Structure formats: structure tokens, C-alpha cells
Amino acid sequence: MWEVEVLARRLRVRWSPPISDAQRLGIEPDRGWDTVTRTDGYPRLLYWSAADPPQRFIRNDVPPGDRALVIHALLHGWRVVQMAGFARCRICDTALGSSDKAVHGMVYPEKAEHYLLEHDVWTPGCDELLRRLQTRSRT
């Protein structure tokens, strides 16, 4: 949990932008993660835009074990930014969360696991989070 504590602290104070995880990993910005934006240089996953709605990312070929790993991680993130009001599922209109959370150096909307659980959504950001989880478990 140490890494996300640092992230949470950093998100609340002014600081010079770090080299983002994407840059460190050599990932080209135009490949994107899921959508366009990041939180203070941290890669984001499971945020949507008009050009990238969750319906674009429905995938039935993801191994259930991989899906379960990512869902578990999303359920155990740290709250980093609290908003007013609730987000709603872009597919079924269920009320979701009202904060941003972080896990393994990535930021995502609270209750984003709903998309993975209920709608078989899987984005490039999910692949990246899975890679981070697998890397960590080997060390």
C-alpha cells in the first residue's frame, strides 16, 4: 500500500510533474491508455469520452482469472479525489461512485469494476493494470 499512499499525498499538493509511468515504460502517448487524460501524470483507466464509450471495449475473450485479478485490485484501491455527485454507468445507468481511486500507480473512477463485472468491458488500461499486478506478484 506504500505506493498508493505516496500517490494520494502527491495528488493533494502542488509539485512538479513527474515522468509519467507511460513515459517510463516507453508507451507512446498516441497509443493512449483508455481515454485522453491522466491525473497529474498518472495513467488512468476506465474513464470514458464520447469518442471512447465503454461499449467500444466489450470483450469476451479475456481469461476469467485475469478479469478477477483486475476486479480484485479495483475493489482495493485507495480513494484519492472526492467529487460531488455520482457517476452513472454509461451502459445501464446504474449509480456508481463519487471519487477517484488509485491502485498500483493507476487512477480510476470508484466502482469502475462494475463495467468489468456486469458488461464484460476490458480496456488497454485493464491490460496495463494486469501487467502491473503480475509483475508485482513475481517479485
Ligand SMILES: [Zn+2]
Ligand atoms: Zn452498467
